[in-house]
Amino acid sequence: xxxxxxxxxxxxxxxxxxxxxxxxxxxxxxxxxxxxxxxxxxxxxxxxxxxxxxxxxxxxxxxxxxxxxxxxxxxxxxxxxxxxx
Amino acid sequence: xxxxxxxxxxxxxxxxxxxxxxxxxxxxxxxxxxxxxxxxxxxxxxxxxxxxxxxxxxxxxxxxxxxxxxxxxxxxxxxxxxxxxxxxxxxxxxxxxxxxxxxxxxxxxxxxxxxxxxxxxxxxxxxxxxxxxxxxxxxxxxxxxxxxxxxxxxxxxxxxxxxx
Numbered sequence: 475x476x477x478x479x480x481x482x483x484x485x486x487x488x489x490x491x492x493x494x495x496x497x498x499x500x501x502x503x504x505x506x507x508x509x510x511x512x513x514x515x516x517x518x519x520x521x522x523x524x525x526x527x528x529x530x531x532x533x534x535x536x537x538x539x540x541x542x543x544x545x546x547x548x549x550x551x552x553x554x555x556x557x558x559x
Numbered sequence: 560x561x562x563x564x565x566x567x568x569x570x571x572x573x574x575x576x577x578x579x580x581x582x583x584x585x586x587x588x589x590x591x592x593x594x595x596x597x598x599x600x601x602x603x604x605x606x607x608x609x610x611x612x613x614x615x616x617x618x619x620x621x622x623x624x625x626x627x628x629x630x631x632x633x634x635x636x637x638x639x640x641x642x643x644x645x646x647x648x649x650x651x652x653x654x655x656x657x658x659x660x661x662x663x664x665x666x667x668x669x670x671x672x673x674x675x676x677x678x679x680x681x682x683x684x685x686x687x688x689x690x691x692x693x694x695x696x697x698x699x700x701x702x703x704x705x706x707x708x709x710x711x712x713x714x715x716x717x718x719x720x721x722x723x
Contacts, residue, residue: 496582499582499583499586500582502586503582503585503586503589506586506589506590506593507589509593510589510592510593510596513593513596513597513600514596516596516600517596517599517600517603520600520603520604521603522666524603524606524607525665525666525667526664526665526666526667526701526702527610527662527664527667527702528701528702529607529610529611532603532604532607533604535600535603536597536600536601536603536604539596539597539600539601540597540600542593542596542597543593543594543596543597546589546590546593547590550586550587550590553583553586553587554583554587
């Protein structure tokens with residue numbers, strides 16, 4: 475307090491950290507939901523391709539789905555490391 | 560006021576806390592959904608590869624029925640080259656038979672022969688095929704129906720394989 479810069483009291487700091495943590499969790503949640511939506515779209519395209527007997531985009535959609543899944547796994551590490559509640 | 564049962568003292572479980580799902584747990588379960596979607600996609604790739612391998616094999620000739628079993632303008636379903644793979648035999652004229660795979664090339668619905676129009680019809684999405692050669696006449700199917708080579712041996716009809 476002496477040098478003119480207001481010092482953040484510990485409870486405020488905890489609240490700010492918690493707020494930041496919640497923002498990160500929400501961001502990860504939304505990002506994973508978007509990836510899942512993309513995966514379902516890819517799955518629909520693959521299913522239609524399989525049923526029509528064409529089988530030209532099956533591998534492409536599987537690779538895309540794998541990328542989405544690995545993206546989700548990469549994102550979840552930001553959530554799993556934080557303390558619960 | 561009712562007294563608290565004795566078991567609640569012995570097992571003090573808070574159901575509210577027990578059923579509480581944290582955002583973190585929910586996010587983790589989303590990753591499981593993502594994993595399931597990826598596995599489903601992988602399963603489709605595996606099934607596609609299996610079917611491709613099966614198509615590469617040359618099917619064995621097989622007797623599919625007698626000539627007189629089918630009236631002129633009639634149709635009949637038979638399984639070829641193996642069980643569970645339906646095909647459609649159509650008698651267009653007294654001495655003219657054609658056979659096609661029964662699965663529509665759009666999404667695999669069974670096609671039916673319409674005697675009144677002389678076309679093969681897929682009722683799922685209104686696809687029409689020419690009964691003479693299996694070519695697409697109307698609707699969403701992207702490719703013609705796979706045609707089966709037929710051979711008449713006396714009074715018997717034989718399926719000899721798919722025409723490429």
